[in-house]
Amino acid sequence: MPTAAEVLRRTGGRTIKSIVYDEGTIAAKVAELGQQITEAYPDGDLLVLGLLKGSFIFLGDLVRKIERPLQVDFLVASSYGTGTTTSGTVRLLYDPETTLEGKHIVLVEDIVDSGNTVRKLIELLSERRPASLAVCALLDKVAMHAPMPEVAFVGFQAPTAFLVGYGLDHAEDFRHLPFIADLT
Ligand code: IMP
Numbered sequence: 001m002p003t004a005a006e007v008l009r010r011t012g013g014r015t016i017k018s019i020v021y022d023e024g025t026i027a028a029k030v031a032e033l034g035q036q037i038t039e040a041y042p043d044g045d046l047l048v049l050g051l052l053k054g055s056f057i058f059l060g061d062l063v064r065k066i067e068r069p070l071q072v073d074f075l076v077a078s079s080y081g082t083g084t085t086t087s088g089t090v091r092l093l094y095d096p097e098t099t100l101e102g103k104h105i106v107l108v109e110d111i112v113d114s115g116n117t118v119r120k121l122i123e124l125l126s127e128r129r130p131a132s133l134a135v136c137a138l139l140d141k142v143a144m145h146a147p148m149p150e151v152a153f154v155g156f157q158a159p160t161a162f163l164v165g166y167g168l169d170h171a172e173d174f175r176h177l178p179f180i181a182d183l184t
């Protein structure tokens with residue numbers, strides 16, 4: 001565990017409430033998820049699609065724990081709606097260049113909260129006729145949404161706190177923290 005001084009050096013003096021998942025805990029979980037994905041796709045083409053920006057660190061670690069051939073691409077989505085929620089429609093700002101048709105798609109998301117982002121993206125990606133479509137989320141705030149069978153791979157069932165680090169941001173800050181912390 002980093003000392004308080006080490007944390008403050010990384011955050012520029014902004015305090016966090018606590019470290020919820022430390023580096024070792026995250027690494028062990030990512031290895032487990034990689035193994036689950038390896039076993040779930042014995043054959044066929046596998047495309048791992050990272051949803052930017054939040055998944056950038058998770059995806060980098062995850063694909064190195066998947067021991068079968070795969071390709072990587074990214075999605076950038078923007079959501080409209082009230083501005084403060086993701087309940088509006090989702091539009092793709094960057095669309096994967098690879099075709100999805102006939103491939104097994106694993107959509108990689110940092111955190112599922114209301115589930116709206118993932119639900120909308122699944123709808124949109126299904127139209128491209130993939131062989132299968134599943135979501136791998138590092139964190140899932142299960143208390144915030146009805147059960148979502150599409151979210152087949154989950155790292156941690158997260159508390160309903162606001163979490164930052166390991167890709168997750170608050171107003172674009174804290175993404176670089178090697179651990180996941182509760183900001184609230
Ligand atoms: P949803 O559409 O409500 O499921 O929200 C998912 C998106 O909201 C994620 O991709 C994150 O970008 C963001 N988000 C939700 N909860 C948190 C959090 O605790 N910390 C940082 N970002 C979050």
Ligand code: MG
Nearest residue numbers: 053054168169
């Ligand atoms: Mg975000």
